[in-house]
Amino acid sequence: MPNQSHSAVNTRPARSVLSLALLTALSTQPLSALAAAGDVEFDIQAMQARGVDTKVAEWFRQAPRFMPGESTVALTVNGSARGRAKVRFDHDGQLCADKDFQRQAGLLSPPGFREDAACFDLKSAWPQAELNLNPGQERIDLVVPQQAVALYGTESGNWNHGGFASMLNYDAQYMDSDGSTGLNFTQLGSEAGFNLSDWIVRSRQTYTRFDGDTSMQHQAAYAQRSFTALKKVLQAGQISLSNSMFGTGQVLGMQLLPEAALTGNRGGAGLVEGIADSQSVVEVRQSGVLVYSTTVPAGPFRLQGLSLLNTRSDLDVTLTGSDGERRQFRVPASAFLLNGSAVAPGLSFGVGKLDQQGSSESPVLGTIANGWALNPYTTLNAGLLGSTPYRAAAVGADSQLFDSTLLSLQTTAAQDDKHGNNGVSVVTTLNHQATERIGLNVNARQQTSGYRELSDALQEEQIDETSRIRSQYGGGASWSDESLGSFSLSAARSMTFEGDATNYLRGGWSKQFGRAYVGASLEHDTGTRDSEADNRFYLTVNIPFGNGSSVSSYLNSASKGSRGGVRYSDRTSQDRGWSLSSDRDIQNRRTANTGTVDMTTPFSQLNASLSHDSDSNSSWSARASGGIVAHDGGVTLSPYRVGDTFGVAKVGDEVGVRVETPAGPTWTDGKGYAVLPSLNGYRRSAIQVDTRSLAKNVDIGNAWQETEAARGSVSYVNFDVVRTRRVLVDVRDAQDKPLPHGASVFDAAGNFVTVVGNQGSVFIPDASTSDTLEVQTSGATICSFSLSLPVKTDMSGLYETASAVCR
Known part of the structure; x- marks a missing residue:
C-alpha cells in the first residue's frame, strides 16, 4: 500500500499509542516495594491486566535517574538560573562535573580537579555541596560554597578564548533629489578585519560624495587585545587616545587602557539632538573636523555615541534638507559629561604621532592617566599630555554624594607654546534623581581667555576671540506622572569673551492615552551675531492597531514656516514593514507624498524611500547594511x-x-x-x-x-x-489480523522502540534507523516486520503512514 501523509490535525492515533507508552512507564502504581538499591518493582499483575507486556518493566526498573551520556537540563546554581546546559552522566546516572559543566555553571576550577578524570565528583572538592538531580523535569539544582562561584570580571578562566575568522561590515547610503535646489549624497562606510587568538584587527574607512565633492576618510586601522589577568586593553595602529582625559584626535601609535567590561566603567559619549524639517543629511563637526555624517528622517532625531576629538570643544551641526535648505546649530560641550566621566579607574597611557585629517602638523605626543577608587562612592582621575607645541594637566573626580546624586568635576590647565597662551578650564556636572519620577541635572563650564585645546594650538593663526566661549551653564529636569504624562525641560546659556550670549531652551511632553501616544517638543535658540534666532515646535500623535499597523500625524512649526503630515505604517512581520505618508508645507503650500519600505533579510538590512511633491520635485533614498564573516x-x-x-x-x-x-x-x-x-x-x-x-x-x-x-x-x-522519520504503521499478522494490543516492539539490536496500540497500530518515532522490528509478548518473539518507505520523506505532515505484515 502506498504511503500517505496526515496533517498536523489528525494526530489522535499517534497520541493514543504515545499515551500507552507513557502509561506503561508511569501508571503501574502502586509500587509494591522500593528496593534498597533504588530499583523499583512494578506491579506485574496490574501490567498484565492492562494488556502490557511485562518485559517492559525491565526497561523502566531503575529508580529515577538520568540516562548515561549527554543530556540537556535546566541548571540553577545557588538559586541563580544558569539556563539550559548540556551535561554528561556516567553509567550510574551520576553527574560528571567536567570542564564544560564548570564553565556553564560559572564555577571556579575545583581543588584536585583533573581534566583526564573519567567523571569528576564535585563533592570530592566541596563536601558540603548539594546536588539535586531531577530527571523528570530535566533539571539540576546545585548548591556550592560561595567561594566556588566565579564572579564576573574575575580571572576565573571560564571565558571562551581563541578562534579565528575574518569579517567585513558595510553601510551604504544613497540620497538624491531633482530640481534646482536638489542634492546628491552617497556614503559607503566599511570595516574590515579579523579576530585571531583574542586579537582584534580592524580597518575603518568611509567614502562620501556630497553634491559632486568626493572624499575618502580613513578613520582607523589598529590591532587590539584584552588581557584578562591585567584587566587591560592594548591598542596599536591608527587609533584615538580615547581613555586619556584630553582630546587628542587620531594618532599613529599605541595605548594601554583599562578593560571597561572588567572594571565596571560607566562610560560617556557625545550626544546630538534636534528636529529635521524633512529627510536631511546631518554633518557633525568639532574644531572644523567632520566627525560624523548620516541621514535622518523628518522629525526629532537623536545621535549618540559619537567619536569626538575631545570633550570640551562645541559641536557644530549642519542639516541639509532634501530641498537644499541648510540649517546650523551648536551643541554646548558642557553637556558631554552628563553621563559621567569616560575614564575608568586604573592606569592608562598612550603615545603616537598625530594623524588628524585636516591638520597640517603631526607632532609626537604622549598621554598618561590614572584612576583611583577612593571609596565605593568616589573615584579620582588625573592625567598629563605632552607634545612639542602643547602641554596639559587635568584632575577629575566623580562622586556619588548620595544614593541618587552624582557629581563630576574636571579641571584642566593647558600651555600653548606655539601662540604663547596659558589657561585653565573647569567643567562640572551634577545629576540628582529626586524621586522615581523626578530627575534633575545641572552643568557648567568656565575657561580663561588663554585656554586652548590641542586642536586649537595646531592651527597656524590665532583663534578669533569673538567666537570663543568663555562660559556655559545649563540644567534640566524630567518629571513623570501617571495622569499627566512625562515632562522634560533643559536650558543652556553660552557667553563669548566678547560678551555675546546665546540661550538654548528645549522642552518636551508625552503621554499615553490608552493605546494612543501624544508627544510634543519645543526648541528656542536666541542665535548669535552670525545667525538668527529660531523657535521650533513639534507635535506628534500615534495610534497603533492590533495587527501591527498604526497611523501617526505631526505638526512642525518653525520661525520660517510650518509643516504637517500624516503617516500610515504597517509592520505585520517583525522582519519587514512599509509606510505611506503625506506632508504639507503650510507656508509654501507644497505637498509631498512619500513611500518607504524596510526589511531584514538573511543577508542584509534594506530600506528605501521615494517622495514626490506638488512642484514635481522628487527625491529618493536607499540604504543597505550588514556584515560578512569568513570562517572555517x-x-x-x-x-x-x-x-x-x-x-x-x-x-x-x-x-x-x-x-x-x-x-x-x-x-x-x-x-x-x-x-x-x-x-x-x-x-x-x-x-x-x-x-x-x-x-x-x-x-x-x-x-x-x-x-x-x-x-x-x-x-x-x-x-x-x-532528522527523524515518524511513521504510523498499520501492522497485520500473516492471517491479516491486527497484532495483540500492548505487545512490545524491539529493533534489531534489542532496544525497546514502542508498544502496539489499538487495532495493531504501531507508532515508530524514528523509522530511519529501524530495519527489522521484532514483536514480543511475555518475552517471546511472535513475529517480525520491516518497513518499505519511499526515499524522499513526505514533509507535509507531522508523520507518515504505512502498512506492514508481521511474519
Missing part, C-alpha cells in the same frame, strides 16, 4: 554589523533556520551556518534556535545555549539536530 566552514552573511567579539553557530546542515542572537535574528546558510554578529565580551550571551523555522522532520536536542566569550574571541556554537 565558508563565508556567511549577516543582516547586522559584526562586532569586536562574535561567533558562528552551526545547526546541522539545515538551511534558513532562524537563530536569535543578542544583536538580532540571523539565518543559517546553505551549509547550516549562521553568524552570531555581536557577543558580550566577558558576559554571558544567549543564543536560541527558533524551532518554528525547523523542518517538520527535524528534532533538536537543545535549542538554547549560552556562551561566555572573552573580548576578541570567536565562539563556535553547535546545535545538534536529528
Whole structure:
C-alpha cells in the first residue's frame, strides 16, 4: 500500500499509542516495594491486566535517574538560573562535573580537579555541596560554597578564548533629489578585519560624495587585545587616545587602557539632538573636523555615541534638507559629561604621532592617566599630555554624594607654546534623581581667555576671540506622572569673551492615552551675531492597531514656516514593514507624498524611500547594511554589523533556520551556518534556535545555549539536530489480523522502540534507523516486520503512514 501523509490535525492515533507508552512507564502504581538499591518493582499483575507486556518493566526498573551520556537540563546554581546546559552522566546516572559543566555553571576550577578524570565528583572538592538531580523535569539544582562561584570580571578562566575568522561590515547610503535646489549624497562606510587568538584587527574607512565633492576618510586601522589577568586593553595602529582625559584626535601609535567590561566603567559619549524639517543629511563637526555624517528622517532625531576629538570643544551641526535648505546649530560641550566621566579607574597611557585629517602638523605626543577608587562612592582621575607645541594637566573626580546624586568635576590647565597662551578650564556636572519620577541635572563650564585645546594650538593663526566661549551653564529636569504624562525641560546659556550670549531652551511632553501616544517638543535658540534666532515646535500623535499597523500625524512649526503630515505604517512581520505618508508645507503650500519600505533579510538590512511633491520635485533614498564573516566552514552573511567579539553557530546542515542572537535574528546558510554578529565580551550571551523555522522532520536536542566569550574571541556554537522519520504503521499478522494490543516492539539490536496500540497500530518515532522490528509478548518473539518507505520523506505532515505484515 502506498504511503500517505496526515496533517498536523489528525494526530489522535499517534497520541493514543504515545499515551500507552507513557502509561506503561508511569501508571503501574502502586509500587509494591522500593528496593534498597533504588530499583523499583512494578506491579506485574496490574501490567498484565492492562494488556502490557511485562518485559517492559525491565526497561523502566531503575529508580529515577538520568540516562548515561549527554543530556540537556535546566541548571540553577545557588538559586541563580544558569539556563539550559548540556551535561554528561556516567553509567550510574551520576553527574560528571567536567570542564564544560564548570564553565556553564560559572564555577571556579575545583581543588584536585583533573581534566583526564573519567567523571569528576564535585563533592570530592566541596563536601558540603548539594546536588539535586531531577530527571523528570530535566533539571539540576546545585548548591556550592560561595567561594566556588566565579564572579564576573574575575580571572576565573571560564571565558571562551581563541578562534579565528575574518569579517567585513558595510553601510551604504544613497540620497538624491531633482530640481534646482536638489542634492546628491552617497556614503559607503566599511570595516574590515579579523579576530585571531583574542586579537582584534580592524580597518575603518568611509567614502562620501556630497553634491559632486568626493572624499575618502580613513578613520582607523589598529590591532587590539584584552588581557584578562591585567584587566587591560592594548591598542596599536591608527587609533584615538580615547581613555586619556584630553582630546587628542587620531594618532599613529599605541595605548594601554583599562578593560571597561572588567572594571565596571560607566562610560560617556557625545550626544546630538534636534528636529529635521524633512529627510536631511546631518554633518557633525568639532574644531572644523567632520566627525560624523548620516541621514535622518523628518522629525526629532537623536545621535549618540559619537567619536569626538575631545570633550570640551562645541559641536557644530549642519542639516541639509532634501530641498537644499541648510540649517546650523551648536551643541554646548558642557553637556558631554552628563553621563559621567569616560575614564575608568586604573592606569592608562598612550603615545603616537598625530594623524588628524585636516591638520597640517603631526607632532609626537604622549598621554598618561590614572584612576583611583577612593571609596565605593568616589573615584579620582588625573592625567598629563605632552607634545612639542602643547602641554596639559587635568584632575577629575566623580562622586556619588548620595544614593541618587552624582557629581563630576574636571579641571584642566593647558600651555600653548606655539601662540604663547596659558589657561585653565573647569567643567562640572551634577545629576540628582529626586524621586522615581523626578530627575534633575545641572552643568557648567568656565575657561580663561588663554585656554586652548590641542586642536586649537595646531592651527597656524590665532583663534578669533569673538567666537570663543568663555562660559556655559545649563540644567534640566524630567518629571513623570501617571495622569499627566512625562515632562522634560533643559536650558543652556553660552557667553563669548566678547560678551555675546546665546540661550538654548528645549522642552518636551508625552503621554499615553490608552493605546494612543501624544508627544510634543519645543526648541528656542536666541542665535548669535552670525545667525538668527529660531523657535521650533513639534507635535506628534500615534495610534497603533492590533495587527501591527498604526497611523501617526505631526505638526512642525518653525520661525520660517510650518509643516504637517500624516503617516500610515504597517509592520505585520517583525522582519519587514512599509509606510505611506503625506506632508504639507503650510507656508509654501507644497505637498509631498512619500513611500518607504524596510526589511531584514538573511543577508542584509534594506530600506528605501521615494517622495514626490506638488512642484514635481522628487527625491529618493536607499540604504543597505550588514556584515560578512569568513570562517572555517565558508563565508556567511549577516543582516547586522559584526562586532569586536562574535561567533558562528552551526545547526546541522539545515538551511534558513532562524537563530536569535543578542544583536538580532540571523539565518543559517546553505551549509547550516549562521553568524552570531555581536557577543558580550566577558558576559554571558544567549543564543536560541527558533524551532518554528525547523523542518517538520527535524528534532533538536537543545535549542538554547549560552556562551561566555572573552573580548576578541570567536565562539563556535553547535546545535545538534536529528532528522527523524515518524511513521504510523498499520501492522497485520500473516492471517491479516491486527497484532495483540500492548505487545512490545524491539529493533534489531534489542532496544525497546514502542508498544502496539489499538487495532495493531504501531507508532515508530524514528523509522530511519529501524530495519527489522521484532514483536514480543511475555518475552517471546511472535513475529517480525520491516518497513518499505519511499526515499524522499513526505514533509507535509507531522508523520507518515504505512502498512506492514508481521511474519
